[in-house]
Amino acid sequence: MWGRRRGAGPGGGAEELRARRREREAALRKARREQQLVSKRLLREDEAERGHDGAGDAAEAVLEPVLQGEVSELLRGVQRGSEDRRRWLRCLRRALQSKETQQEFVRLDGAVRTLVGLFTCSLPDVQLEAARCLHELSHSSDAAVAEACVPVTSYLLTYLSGHSIELMELCLYTLGNLVVESEVVRKKLLPQGIIPVLASCIQSPHEAVLEGLGYVLSQLLQAKEAPAEIIPLVLDSVLPQHMLRLVCSGLKFGTGAAVEFAWCLHYIVCSHTANVELMSLGAVPALTSLLCDIAFEISQSDSEGLELLICPVLRCLGNLLAEETGHEVQPQDERLLVALFVVMQCYLQQHPFIIPESLWLINNLTADEPFFCSALLSMDLLPALLQLLPHSQTVSVLVLTVLCNIAEKGPAYCQQLHQQAALPLLLHVLMVPDPEVVGQCLELLHLLFLHWPQVAVDFVRQGGHQTLEQHQSTPELQERVRALLDMALQPQDASVFSSPSAASSTFSQMM
């Protein structure tokens, strides 16, 4: 089920599609800032029913609403027990793809009750078709429509203990859609036993079931009340160890499921309530090793869609390593650093959103660990890091922060930064009209001047002090600019520099 994204459909050129995508992204950003960002997934059978709008949300692919009165005709047809009940249900299902029809349907007396009855009946075909109708309702953008399906939740859970893969899949995606609708729905699903049901379901060998299950869990874990009410229940179950196992096997088996479970782990990790438990399951080394495997994979072939797995895996590692005890479980494995640079290199053009998140993780690795600072320098990763400087404001600040982490480790590190020609690029950065970027650059220059005075000499030789003077009038910068100018213009005054020169030349000998 994984990775089949809507391709470019007929109608609309590439430019138009890009414009529509930007529009959609803007809407999502706005929703996120308002903390209203929820999405639903649609499980539909046939290509033809998905509409022809190649770039639309799945929800937009609707048919014309049926005429007034036709909905009740459909309902009567479905209620009339007869041989063609299944055909009526199929017509109803198609009609329910339109929001207006959905709204009209749920208002009809006994309509949802009828569907629930058919969904729990003993005719397999009728049952499936009724499940599809309920799924269409659960996908509605109108909360009232989705909430009308709430009476079916206990049955959705019951069938998850069954064996019909197709039915389980429908139940899962329907549950996943209902879960995000409101806290009322979640307050009902928890006592109905959704967590134990999911915990036994996660042992299913079927990829499709696992992906659906991951979707339900990820929807549950995003809830505002999750840290207090849902995550503790999840931790008490067998779910975490299976989630981790399924994420880590994501390259070989069930990438779609791995993506869902990786997002689940991310929601748990950033709730900051369960990280000791996750670390005791070995999450850090397991995810590190997964990230290395993914990096290897994308470095040799164009595996589309893996960015959606990489992103939550990066986030889990970033936040787990930010824990107080994070660096204790962190393996001193330079391959993690290599993997991050591979990811950034492969995705710089296509998926630039990965870059800041990767740099954040590199920051967490290099902040307190001389090992990773030294590894970055000795494996020649610096040029790739410096290359990112002009990318964007956020990226510039993050790159400079990582460079500061390295420089802060002392003379040997600063000497190496200097030898690898960081200075000319920093002079370019000083010309950027962004005080935050320049401010971080000043911090870096200070560390370099402090630990390796030769940098200050070369800085002045290359005219850096003139560039620096331009910032003297910027209030948040002027103090630091003045201090740097003092340091740079009196390099012969050894007392400015704390670093004993004897200790400073050791790096190249050790390399």
Place this chain on the structure above:
Amino acid sequence: MLLSALRHRLRERPPLPPVPPPASAPPRPPFAFSPRRLRLGPQHPLLEDGDVQRHLYLREALTGRAEEAERPRVSEFYCHISGCSQVFDTLEGYEHHYNALHRNVCSFCRRSFPSGHLLDIHISEWHDSLFQIMAEKQNMYKCLVEGCVEKFKSSKDRKDHLVTVHLYPADFRFDRPKKAKSGAKHVSCPTDHDGSVLMDVSVETSEQLQADHMEVVPSESMEVPQPAASPSLPEKRLYKSRIPSTICFGQGATRGFKGPRKKV
């Protein structure tokens, strides 16, 4: 820096030079930098772009199976369960039919259940004579919710528990108390109902059938669809009672043995 060189480093791990000893100093004003590992909350702006991509994927993902019409056809075959005459021309159709109707079937009364858990409870409550004796002394009625270990004195107490604690509907379909005249169900035969092959329905009394369908369809409750072709059914039916969970028919057959589902 070449990607190939990096790829090599991912697999080979050539030795690294020793790490030079760090010599950090605390920041001196006006400079303030000191290294910090950062923890990002779910709403952090740095995560915005990634979240947007995730939600675009959720909204645009085409999650779906092949349309029934497009599924590979096989030559028509009948359900192999004796007495069931359902015809199939796709393996998927058969798989769902088998799992829905024949997997969790009571060997005593032929009722079909959606899960092994509900079947187990049904068998002990309806067909285990020891259960009745025990039930007089201790709480024997297990809660229907998987993961709940509560037991009750009677099915009515259980229903109260289901409704108040688990917020189940009061008319939960799979919680039918055993009726006094339940023995009647054994004499029921499919030809009573237009040769219908409804599994659990057909083996119930017509009274129960009516009750079931009253929930579903208030009017014309006796009419049920007739999915099968053959009206002449053998009177006697033989059902396999329980299939081990490791056995898996149809499409998922090979997977069934690799990772059997654990029954709780």
